[in-house]
Structure formats: C-alpha cells, structure tokens
Amino acid sequence: xxxFEPHGTPIPGLEPAELTGWLVVIExxxxxxxxxxxxxxxxxxxxxxxxxxETGLSRSDLASRGIRQAKQGNTLGxxxxxxxxxxxxxxxxxxxxxxxxxxxxxxxxxxxxxxxxARAIVRGADADWIKKVYxxxxxxxxxxxxxxxxxxxxxxVLSEGGFDYWESGMDLPMGExxxxxxxxxxxxxxxxxxxxxxxxxxxxxxxxxxVESLSDDLxxxxxxxxxxxxxxxxx
Amino acid sequence: MSNGAYGSNVRHYPGRLxxxxxxxxxxxxxxxxxxxxxxxGAGYPVIFSEWNSSPIVKATTSRxxxxxxxxxxxxxxxxxxxxxxxxxxxxxPSLKAGAIVLADRYVYxxxxxxxxRGVDASWVRSLYRFAPMPTQAFYFRVPLELALKRILxxxxxxxxxxxxxxxxGQTTARESYRIFQSRILSEYEKLVQEYGLNVMxxxxxxxxxxxxxxxxxxxxxxxxxxxxxxxxxx
Numbered sequence: 001x002x003x004f005e006p007h008g009t010p011i012p013g014l015e016p017a018e019l020t021g022w023l024v025v026i027e028x029x030x031x032x033x034x035x036x037x038x039x040x041x042x043x044x045x046x047x048x049x050x051x052x053x054e055t056g057l058s059r060s061d062l063a064s065r066g067i068r069q070a071k072q073g074n075t076l077g078x079x080x081x082x083x084x085x086x087x088x089x090x091x092x093x094x095x096x097x098x099x100x101x102x103x104x105x106x107x108x109x110x111x112x113x114x115x116x117x118a119r120a121i122v123r124g125a126d127a128d129w130i131k132k133v134y135x136x137x138x139x140x141x142x143x144x145x146x147x148x149x150x151x152x153x154x155x156x157v158l159s160e161g162g163f164d165y166w167e168s169g170m171d172l173p174m175g176e177x178x179x180x181x182x183x184x185x186x187x188x189x190x191x192x193x194x195x196x197x198x199x200x201x202x203x204x205x206x207x208x209x210x211v212e213s214l215s216d217d218l219x220x221x222x223x224x225x226x227x228x229x230x231x232x233x234x235x
Numbered sequence: 236m237s238n239g240a241y242g243s244n245v246r247h248y249p250g251r252l253x254x255x256x257x258x259x260x261x262x263x264x265x266x267x268x269x270x271x272x273x274x275x276g277a278g279y280p281v282i283f284s285e286w287n288s289s290p291i292v293k294a295t296t297s298r299x300x301x302x303x304x305x306x307x308x309x310x311x312x313x314x315x316x317x318x319x320x321x322x323x324x325x326x327x328p329s330l331k332a333g334a335i336v337l338a339d340r341y342v343y344x345x346x347x348x349x350x351x352r353g354v355d356a357s358w359v360r361s362l363y364r365f366a367p368m369p370t371q372a373f374y375f376r377v378p379l380e381l382a383l384k385r386i387l388x389x390x391x392x393x394x395x396x397x398x399x400x401x402x403x404g405q406t407t408a409r410e411s412y413r414i415f416q417s418r419i420l421s422e423y424e425k426l427v428q429e430y431g432l433n434v435m436x437x438x439x440x441x442x443x444x445x446x447x448x449x450x451x452x453x454x455x456x457x458x459x460x461x462x463x464x465x466x467x468x469x
C-alpha cells in the first residue's frame with residue numbers, strides 16, 4: 001500500500017509505491033496570492049531541511065508554447081483547449097512531478113488538476129467528463145485552498161496591475177467589459193472550486209487574512225504533516 | 236460501452252459521417268478516395284477529414300515526436316486535443332450543414348493505438364466521449380503479413396512512434412513495427428465486437444470492396460438528402 005493513489009486511472013508504466021515524496025498542492029483562484037505563499041512555504045521547508053521542488057500550470061516543455069499561441073489567436077475550439085491543458089498537465093506530471101516524488105522530494109504545486117477542472121467547467125465542459133480525464137493524477141497528500149470572495153479579490157487584482165483578459169474570462173465573454181466579465185467569471189470559478197473543495201476534501205484557508213498569519217498557518221500545517229510521516233499500512 | 240464513454244454522443248445531424256479504419260496497408264485510404272470521387276460525381280457536398288489537421292496542435296505534436304518526449308499518456312492526449320479541434324471546427328459544422336463527411340481514421344484509431352501502448356482502455360473511451368458516432372464505420376480487415384508486405388516494401392523508413400519503438404523495447408524499427416501493428420490489430424478486433432464495426436474483407440479486389448462500400452452507404456445518402464431538403468424549406 002502506497003501513499004499515492006491516482007484519482008482512478010493508472011498511468012502507464014507507473015508503480016505508485018515508487019512515489020516516496022510528498023505532493024502538496026496550493027489551490028485558489030487568480031490573484032489570491034498563491035505565488036507568495038508557495039515561495040514562503042518553500043523557504044520555510046528548506047530551512048527545516050526538506051528537499052523541495054516546485055511547479056505550476058502551463059509550464060510544460062511540451063505544450064506551453066502551443067497554448068500561448070492558441071491563446072493569442074483564440075484559434076482552438078473550447079473542448080480542444082481543455083484537452084490541450086490536460087496534455088500540458090500530463091507532460092508536467094510525468095516529467096516534473098513524478099520524478100520529484102520518486103526522488104523523495106516535497107513537491108509544491110501552485111495549482112493542480114482542480115483549477116483546470118474548475119476552469120473547464122466554467123467554459124462549458126461536462127463536469128464528469130473532465131474529472132475523468134484528470135483521473136490520471138495522483139492524489140495529493142494535502143490540498144490547501146486559499147479561499148476568497150470576489151469583493152475581496154478585486155482590490156488585490158487592481159493593486160497588482162489590473163484585470164487580465166483570460167482571468168476575466170473575456171474569451172467567453174461574460175460581461176460588456178473586463179471588470180464585469182472578471183466579476184462573473186471569478187464568481188463562477190470560485191463556485192466550482194468550492195464544490196471541488198468538499199468533493200476532494202481540501203483544507204480551506206481564509207485568504208483575506210494578513211499574509212504573515214496565513215503563511216505561518218500554512219507552514220505549521222505542512223511541517224506538522226511532514227513530521228508525522230505516513231502511517232505504514234502492512235500490505 | 237459504458238455511459239459517459241465514446242458512443243454516448245448520438246446527436247443527429249442532417250449530414251452523414253462515414254469513416255474508414257484499419258491498420259496501415261489495409262487499403263482503406265484508397266477506398267475512401269474512390270468513394271469521395273463517386274459522391275462528388277453524384278453531386279453530394281463532400282468534406283474529407285484526416286488526422287493532424289490543426290496547425291497549432293500539430294506544431295506541439297511534431298515537437299514532442301522530434302524530441303521523443305511523448306509518453307503513451309501525452310501521445311494519447313495530444314492526439315485527442317487535435318481530434319477534438321477537428322470535431323468542433325470541421326466535422327460537426329459540416330454535418331450540421333448537411334455535408335457527407337468522410338474520415339480517414341476516426342476515434343477507433345486512437346482507441347486501438349493508445350491501448351496498444353498501455354493506456355487504460357476505459358480512460359481512453361471516456362476521453363473520446365465528445366465525438367459523434369459515425370453513421371457507418373468500416374473496418375478494413377487484412378492479415379498482418381499482407382499489410383506489412385505492402386507497407387515495408389513501399390516505404391524504406393519507419394518513424395519512431397509509428398513503429399511503436401517507445402513501447403516495444405525493440406531495437407530495430409521493422410521488428411518493432413511488426414510487434415506494434417499486431418497489438419493494434421488485436422485491439423481493432425475487440426473494437427469490431429464492442430462497437431459493431433462494419434467489416435470489409437481487405438484482401439478482395441479494389442472494385443469489389445468499393446461496390447460493397449457504395450451499397451452500404453446508399454440508403455443513408457437518400458435519407459440525408461430528404462433531411463437537408465426539409466432544412467432548406469424552413
């Protein structure tokens with residue numbers, strides 16, 4: 001018995017028992033402050049002596065260029081877009097996440113399949129279908145969901161330079177301008193993430209708290225989990 | 236075929252979708268080309284659809300192949316991405332407009348090829364759930380040795396993924412290809428049962444096969460014509 005179980009579908013050639021590392025996921029919508037918290041958490045864990053690796057969305061060597069091009073021209077069908085993201089995710093899974101877990105690293109992941117599922121559902125994908133597509137992903141040891149509501153999100157996004165075309169769902173579009181579309185789009189994304197939070201048992205953290213306090217809380221939770229180790233289940 | 240898998244999208248369109256499947260060297264492309272000529276001659280609007288059509292996805296696929304970066308999983312997903320784009324932007328709009336869509340390879344190619352690479356069979360079937368069911372699917376059954384003879388004599392160089400060298404563990408492309416094609420062949424045979432594919436004996440004369448093909452689709456063409464005419468009156 002291993003700590004890692006896929007969400008339902010085995011990956012060809014992978015033996016879950018080989019994965020001795022820890023998979024820690026930080027989830028949350030755009031602009032909630034995930035990057036800051038991943039950085040802080042990484043520093044904290046490295047100070048404690050853990051070997052830490054890190055990854056995020058759309059950073060795969062295989063598909064990131066294609067995704068960028070497709071976004072610029074908006075030239076892919078919406079279902080194809082969902083599958084392009086899934087390809088990108090699978091490439092990262094097999095070339096970054098799994099090797100790090102095999103080598104015993106703590107793999108910090110700035111968003112995981114859940115954001116991809118939420119985004120796809122908001123763009124019209126069938127929920128059961130897209131969850132099944134991502135059932136190849138190993139289940140994380142923990143998912144920390146930095147939760148925020150739209151009214152608290154708006155000032156943050158403004159202070160970070162304003163609304164992004166995609167983060168506002170303008171490809172859909174959901175309103176007559178960026179602001180309106182942002183509100184509608186983010187409300188839907190957050191709604192989907194909330195659903196996933198209960199379905200997949202995320203640890204929910206209030207992201208409106210001061211950065212220091214939230215990051216301490218996160219650090220405590222993760223280091224406690226790592227220190228406790230995994231229960232050894234006799235096979 | 237389970238619910239939520241390929242086969243569950245049975246939406247009806249005024250156009251018709253005919254697809255051919257089979258291993259390389261089964262002669263399916265020749266048959267489809269002849270069919271297209273015949274249909275065009277009879278005045279039908281024909282759309283010909285092939286794998287690897289979307290330029291953006293194609294660039295990523297080529298990159299992955301060139302660098303040998305594709306695993307069975309990403310090989311499966313990138314082809315599903317491309318296929319999905321082709322369905323959304325080419326096949327479905329053409330069917331809505333009343334065209335006769337001819338596809339050289341369809342979902343069954345992916346189901347056979349991906350599972351031959353070790354991808355989970357039920358996962359691939361759900362991956363392709365979005366694809367419309369063809370009006371008729373023809374499987375060109377050919378003995379492995381005959382297909383190999385046709386392919387290996389006509390082409391000198393087999394590509395890495397085409398030969399299945401990523402999964403067979405063989406060091407020569409020809410030997411790898413032989414093993415990989417035989418795995419694909421046995422997956423196709425399962426699909427014939429599961430999806431009730433229309434089996435064509437690909438060892439018969441070209442004209443004999445073509446006549447059988449035309450006879451099989453003819454009733455569907457008449458139906459489609461009626462539906463398209465009804466559509467135009469609205």
